[in-house]
Amino acid sequence: MVSRSQSSDSRLYSFSPETKEKLRKFRLSTSRAKDAQAIIYIIDAKSQEIRPEDGEVYSKMEDLADELPESSPRYILLSHPLTLKDGRLSVPYVLLYWLPENCNPSHRMMYAGAVELMRTTAEVNRVVEVESEDDIISIKERLSNTD
Numbered sequence: 001m002v003s004r005s006q007s008s009d010s011r012l013y014s015f016s017p018e019t020k021e022k023l024r025k026f027r028l029s030t031s032r033a034k035d036a037q038a039i040i041y042i043i044d045a046k047s048q049e050i051r052p053e054d055g056e057v058y059s060k061m062e063d064l065a066d067e068l069p070e071s072s073p074r075y076i077l078l079s080h081p082l083t084l085k086d087g088r089l090s091v092p093y094v095l096l097y098w099l100p101e102n103c104n105p106s107h108r109m110m111y112a113g114a115v116e117l118m119r120t121t122a123e124v125n126r127v128v129e130v131e132s133e134d135d136i137i138s139i140k141e142r143l144s145n146t147d
Helices: 004-012 017-030 061-067 105-122 133-137 139-144
Strands: 037-043 050-052 074-079 093-098 126-130
Touching: 017 037, 017 050, 017 074, 017 105, 037 061, 037 105, 050 105, 061 133, 074 105, 093 105, 126 139, 133 139
Parallel strands: 093 126
Antiparallel strands: 037 050, 037 074, 074 093
16 A cells, blocks of 8 residues: 555656666666666656656766765665675665755755655665765765675
8 A cells, every 4th residue: 555645756756667767777787787886866846757867877986976966965876786794795776865964955855755756666675865975985885884
């Protein structure tokens, strides 16, 4: 059963069929990746559509951090290969929720209202809130510590 708020969120925000297909392909293609892969997603304020910001795939966390705006939220789909303490390879697929401290309040509300829809549509199990470039650059350690 869909909760009332989730139901209203899904009517408010949308994904184009093309974006849904890109989400599916990204999830499938990154499961065996050797390097980190990340794509930035935005909510178009006019259409309320959630879509890739520019379609670029980032493999260096420093480059990703440089691209994020200082006062506006973003969603980042991230697949990051990790070697676990027991030597096994893990490739967590997570949603980074970029929420900088000096975020525009209306943008903050818009993204907060769609984060669960983004999580379920992208089929990620975990949402990690990040608010600084250091959080992005050190994400590997953060992901490693919770496995």
